[in-house]
Amino acid sequence: MSKDTYYVTTPIYYPSDKLHIGHAYTTVAADTIARYKKMHGYDTMFLTGSDEHGQKIERKAAAEGKDTKEYVDEIVASFKELWKKLDIDYDYFIRTTEERHEKVVQKIFKKLYDKGDIYKGKYEGWYCTPCESFWSERQLEEEQGEKVCPDCHRPVEWVEEQSYFFKMSKYADRLLEHIKEHPQFIEPESRRNEMISFIENGLDDLSVSRTTFDWGIPVPIDEDHVIYVWIDALSNYITAIGYQSDPENFEHYWPADLHLVGKDILRFHTVIWPIILMALDLELPKQVFGHGWLLSKSGKMSKSKGNVVDPVVLVNDFGKDAIRYYLLREVAFGTDGTYSTEALIQRINSDLANDLGNLLNRTVSMVEQYFDSNIPVVGEKEAVDQELIDLTAKIKVEVEKEMEELKYTVALERIWDLVRRTNKYIDQTTPWILGRDESKKSRLGTVLYNLLESLRIIAVMLKPFLTETPLKIGEQIGHLSEIKNADWEAVKWGGLKSDVKIVNGDAIFPRIDLEEYYEKVEARKEKESEKSEEAKNLDLTEIKDRITFEEFMNADIRVAEILEAEKIEGSDKLLKLIVDIGLEKRQLVAGIAKHFSAEDVIGKKIMVVANLEPATIFGVKSEGMILAATDPDGNMVLSAVSDEIANGSQVK
Structure with missing residues (x-):
């Protein structure tokens, strides 16, 4: 029986193009905390999805000569394929073009209008279509004599149109009080301070409708307008779990325990979204965590800069667990970090191949050699054994503490403390020397049992982070089903069964030669270039399927x-x-x-x-x-x- 619920969300991603490694960073983090909570017995709801309306989408589809819905369907399919490749175990994938979502968003708009929190007015100002943001004259930057968006540095447009406005200013003091009384509401602290300053400078009422494009949800009281992104996209967090459509399910999961977002959209989730909830008389989420960006060497990743890193290519080249490990281990969650292939390969070779992979290989090889592949029983003990046992208990507590604070990097570092300490235990106990002396058989059995038990515990602790590696370890140490079905309570000494056959398998993380990898990448680029040239020529000769x-x-x-x-x-x-x-x-x-x-x-x-x-x-x-x-x-x-x-x- 589940002891409690836990509701975690990612942002819903904008299908103007395929996702990059930065999007994978957020989603892997959310998947990890969801898996961790499930292992603790929580009834977990993990939501992700796609934000599919707006002028930018409409223009992208038109530029490619496609129907807008057809265009977003194709991009969303690529989202889901990426999450499948990374083993993202979401519970629900919401699309804002879903009929249920659209109907509830209209109800939300009407409720706010009837309450007097939405009114009709006129908007005049500078608008950035790619960012879907309005800017005042003083906020704009200038490049080569042209006014540009301060975020993406692309040209802005002057917009004059009728609009419906949401009374943000009405709730500003109430929100500010909530943030100050609930310091955990916005994390990390530096982001919380930014939002407090932003609110204290004054909130303008928010334009929540558009007349300049059609690709959106019609305003229920005025069909000349469509509902803009703020009420449409942000409401996904409640429409997905049944607000106004499935009250029992909604009450079961709301309020959300954690909204995970990038720092660039923190303001939307900690100012606009909670004020919408206040106006709807709903509880606020317990926490919004604004993590840093995963940058490329040339700055924030974007298609327009041409500096994005394709996670599909990385998963195909290195495997899903290597990518998940790198994303969670390389950058302290909450700060900015820089992706590099060199750092990725170094992590794979040092942490995964040398530390963990080598530990597994050495251990199962010795069990195969000295005990005919049978897990030995515990015999003669020494003080060094108890040190290892005590460390596993200590690390379990430390990992729990770090995970509650979303410190993925530190939690993995604690697990690797155990990996490295277990490798050191091999050097301390010298099982290869014990194996030469038949009178030391009992002691050797204890040592190898302890090594296998450490590996079992490591595998269980890695289950929230990595999805294949724990099972590969389980298979080789003869405890596949036990690790597959293990909850967090299995992280305690003594769960390994003796007289079970181990299976000496392939290296779980083969070492990667950096130069050889780059040679393969160059060869692949050349091959793709050749195919592209061939495709151009085929355009003149290939005939489509016959029609009647x-x-x-x-x-x-x-x-x-x-x-x-x-x-x-x-x-x-x-x-x-x-x-x-x-x-x-x-x-x-x-x-x-x-x-x-x-x-x-x-x-x-x-x-x-x-x-x-x-x-x-x-x-x-x-x-x-x-x-x-x-x-x-x-x-x-x-x-x-x-x-x-x-x-x-x-x-x-």
């Missing part, structure tokens, strides 16, 4: 004349076209702006697929698709026809 005549006839292709054309603001790829298709005039969005100016295409006769379902691309309605061809070098040609052919003529 009836399927082709379902496409209504018409001759159309381009009457008007203009660039869509904010996009360097899209033109908005007005075309005459004979029966009527239509508005289309075409991704041709990099190849043709608006003036170039006016008056041209082209071919258009006229019976496509309408789509909204970059906030602009599109009712059809023009036909064009692109060669392997990226040059585009429109499917032009003779001026003599009447508009609306069917292409057959």
Whole structure:
């Protein structure tokens, strides 16, 4: 019977592109604390997911010529595949495009509006689409004469629009009092002090709706507006567990015990989110922990900088446990750290291969040699044995303390204290010398039993951190099922059964040669480059799967004349076209702006697929698709026809 609940969340990640190693850092940390709590008997809820609405997503999909939902479906699938590769054992993956979430978000908006906490006004200010943030004039920075976002240094846009506003200022004093009375609410302390200062400087009311794009949840009282990210995305933490849809489940898990977030979104989770909860008369989460960034050598990772590290590649190259260990061990949780492949390989070789892997290999080899692969019984004891036993008990307590404070790095260091001490125990007891003297058989049995028992305890303590290694250790020491099913109470001396067969297997962490690895990486890049060149050539020759005549006839292709054309603001790829298709005039969005100016295409006769379902691309309605061809070098040609052919003529 579970003694209590524990609810932990990651941020819901934005599917504008695939995730990088920094996202993996947060999610592995959340997975580790969830696994640790489960081992203590908690009824654990671990939530992650994807934040799928907004102008940035709409524009990314349009730039790739895809339906917005189709685009996010593909990216979200890559999220789930990454979490599978890293053995992330989440309980629920929420998507903000889920019908249940959308309906509850509308209820939340309506409740806040009816309460008088949301009102209609007008917004004017600078807006950064990639960051989805508004900035005052004094907050902006300037680069090459252009106003840019102080966070991502990309251009900002001046926005003027009607908006619904949330009364943040109404709850500022109450929130400030809560933070000061509950110091554990925001961790680490340096972040808490930042948020206190931010609130004390005054809170502006928050714009919570948009009219400049459609990809979002409609405001229930005004369909010209969509609900903006603050109420939409942040509410996932309560909609996922049944707020307004499953009261029993919601009451069972709420309030959340831990929101794990990067420091860049701490303000949203410790100012905006708790004020929304206060307005809804709900309890606040017990803790929000803002961890540091995992940086590349050139700074914070971002696709625009081209400095991201792909965790899928790392898992494929080094294995999931090596990556999980590195993420949790290398950087003190709460501070910034820098990823490097050299440091990763050094960790693998020193900690995992030399310390742990070598300990396992030496131990099972000696049991195989001296006891015919049978775990011996405990015989003659000495003081050095009790020292090892006492250390395991001490380290268990220390690991528990560090984990309660989310000090993953320190907790792993304590476990490695036991790994290194057990290696030292081998040197102290010299089992290879004991093995030469038959009269020392009893003493040798004690030594090898103690080594195997230390390995069993190490494996159990590693279960929250690593998902394959404990089982590999269990298999080799003959206790696979025991370790697989072990809870935290199994971390005590004496759980190893004697007269059980061990299995001397392969090294659990082979050493990696840095130069050889880089040679393989270079060879892979060359191969990928060759494949890319081949793919370009294949574009001209490969034919897609055959379709039937009836399927082709379902496409209504018409001759159309381009009457008007203009660039869509904010996009360097899209033109908005007005075309005459004979029966009527239509508005289309075409991704041709990099190849043709608006003036170039006016008056041209082209071919258009006229019976496509309408789509909204970059906030602009599109009712059809023009036909064009692109060669392997990226040059585009429109499917032009003779001026003599009447508009609306069917292409057959």
